[in-house]
Amino acid sequence: MINYTTLNSNLKRGILRFSEKISKKFTRLSRNLNDFNDENMLFEEYLKTIKNRYNDKSVLVIDGSDITKPASSKLEGLCEVRDGSTGEIGIGYHTMGAAVLSDKKLPYGVYSRIYSSAEKDFVSEDKEILNCFEFLSKHFKKSNIRTMDRGFDCNKYYEYFIKHEEKFVIRAKKNRNVIYKNKTVNILELTNKFKGKYKLEYKDKSGIKRGVKISIIPIRLCEFKKTELNLVMVYGFGKTPMMLITNLKSSDNRLCTTICKVYLMRWRIEEYFKFKKQSFDFENLRVQSLKSIRNLDLLLTIAIGYIAEISGKSDNIKMRAELIEVSKRLFGVPKFRYYAIADGIFEILKFVKSGIDRFFSKPAVDEQLSFFSPSERDRLNFGES
Numbered sequence: 406m407i408n409y410t411t412l413n414s415n416l417k418r419g420i421l422r423f424s425e426k427i428s429k430k431f432t433r434l435s436r437n438l439n440d441f442n443d444e445n446m447l448f449e450e451y452l453k454t455i456k457n458r459y460n461d462k463s464v465l466v467i468d469g470s471d472i473t474k475p476a477s478s479k480l481e482g483l484c485e486v487r488d489g490s491t492g493e494i495g496i497g498y499h500t501m502g503a504a505v506l507s508d509k510k511l512p513y514g515v516y517s518r519i520y521s522s523a524e525k526d527f528v529s530e531d532k533e534i535l536n537c538f539e540f541l542s543k544h545f546k547k548s549n550i551r552t553m554d555r556g557f558d559c560n561k562y563y564e565y566f567i568k569h570e571e572k573f574v575i576r577a578k579k580n581r582n583v584i585y586k587n588k589t590v591n592i593l594e595l596t597n598k599f600k601g602k603y604k605l606e607y608k609d610k611s612g613i614k615r616g617v618k619i620s621i622i623p624i625r626l627c628e629f630k631k632t633e634l635n636l637v638m639v640y641g642f643g644k645t646p647m648m649l650i651t652n653l654k655s656s657d658n659r660l661c662t663t664i665c666k667v668y669l670m671r672w673r674i675e676e677y678f679k680f681k682k683q684s685f686d687f688e689n690l691r692v693q694s695l696k697s698i699r700n701l702d703l704l705l706t707i708a709i710g711y712i713a714e715i716s717g718k719s720d721n722i723k724m725r726a727e728l729i730e731v732s733k734r735l736f737g738v739p740k741f742r743y744y745a746i747a748d749g750i751f752e753i754l755k756f757v758k759s760g761i762d763r764f765f766s767k768p769a770v771d772e773q774l775s776f777f778s779p780s781e782r783d784r785l786n787f788g789e790s
Contacts (some may be wrong), residue, residue: 415724419715438697451707452515452544458507458717461546464667466504466512466674467537467553472519472688473497481695482521497688498698499530501537504674505545509717512677514706516540519699531561538565547571550653550667558650560628566652567632574668577648583636584625592636595622596648601640605662607669612740617641621661624650637664676741681709684747712746728753 471486474497486497498519504512516537521527534557541551551566551573558578566573579593601618608614617639624636635654639647651664681687685705692698715721715728728749729742 419711419721419724438692438700439694441700444700444703447707448703451710455513455515455710455713458513458713459505459549460508461548463508463549464506464670465515465541465545465549465551466506466671467516467541467551467557468502468671468674468678469534469556470500470502470678471497472500472682472690474688480693480698482523484521484523498695499533500678500702501533502674502678503537503541504677505549506670506673507713507717510670510673511713511717512673513710513713514677515544517702517706519695519702521695524695531559534562535565538562542569542571550574552667552671554671560626563626563629563650567629572651572653574649574651574653574664576668577636577650579645579648582627583650584627584630585622585636589627592648593645595624595636596638596646599638601638603658603661605665607666609672615641617665619661619665621664626650635660635664637661639665673741677709677743680741680743680747681705684744709743712743712750715746716742 471489473486473488473495474480474483475495477483477496482498483496484498485494486499487493488495488497498521501516501518501520502514503516505515506512518533518537520533522530538551541549547570549572551571553562553573553575555576555578557575558581562575565571577592579591581592582589583592583595584590585595599620599622601620603619604616605619606614606616618641620638620640622636622638624634625632626634632652633654635651637649637651639649647668649664649668653660653664655663685708687702687705690698690701692701715725725746729745730749731752732745732748733752
């Protein structure tokens with residue numbers, strides 16, 4: 406049987422410890438998001454806190470998304486965006502994000518940027534993406550594999566990774582030309598000449614077991630003829646084979662299956678974006694300035710980082726199990742368990758009458774004689790509603 410009072414107290418203390426590691430350099434976060442100016446320092450502290458959750462080989466998943474605000478008109482810098490869920494053009498903001506996958510393959514947000522093409526200082530989408538790459542170059546090793554979808558099959562991005570000698574896996578568009586055996590050929594026509602030498606079985610994001618065939622060949626890009634790359638061709642996802650361009654190299658025959666597995670981890674950031682919008686109703690934000698929206702996004706990224714901590718750390722097994730149990734999942738625990746953890750936290754905290762403030766402030770001195778020391782009273786949760 407779950408002791409809700411104990412779980413509530415442990416949850417509050419867990420939130421306190423996590424937030425103290427990040428915000429110990431700040432006296433408080435401004436109540437007015439528009440007046441908070443230490444967002445960069447705060448995020449740096451967050452990155453230091455989660456640094457032991459990944460290593461020099463961890464996968465970095467990079468992708469763009471959107472925030473649509475169809476019924477808003479007074480928000481600052483609204484621009485035209487393509488709604489990723491409907492494919493229709495609406496108004497809102499563009500987002501650029503990156504997540505690192507922990508040793509438990511859980512995504513931790515490590516870059517998040519909301520921007521608008523209507524801003525005065527907006528240059529281009531390419532510039533926003535390159536800013537993301539530069540941030541990741543500053544905080545991660547060259548050996549961390551950058552993984553991206555077809556939208557990043559662009560010569561500017563290849564140039565960046567080649568110049569900085571950073572590892573990458575990018576899904577190619579079918580209209581790209583490559584050099585194979587000193588001849589220029591369309592990448593899809595080249596791919597159709599192979600059938601798949603290796604087999605790979607995997608579970609998709611729905612948990613269904615699937616199988617594909619994979620081949621790998623050396624290629625060069627027409628714009629970077631001196632750089633040797635590999636083309637991994639994956640057959641079985643649909644009528645058109647999946648084509649992955651990478652600078653990963655190895656004499657091990659399992660390289661092509663490894664590259665395919667790395668790319669398939671991309672769905673985790675898609676689920677991360679979806680979770681961010683659905684569980685926190687992020688698109689229903691009610692602040693108006695872009696700075697406030699960005700600071701709200703910062704706080705949400707850190708909050709999801711705490712959910713990742715509960716989801717992955719071995720010393721949180723009991724709390725994780727209890728939160729999942731109280732989350733009241735009608736259809737079982739989803740593969741992406743952030744949903745269950747967030748629901749469990751909501752179920753616990755919605756009945757709390759005393760806020761978390763008392764955990765941040767020292768208790769008033771009580772002159773009355775007591776059999777218990779202040780630390781013992783706090784441990785025994787006296788006064789907890």
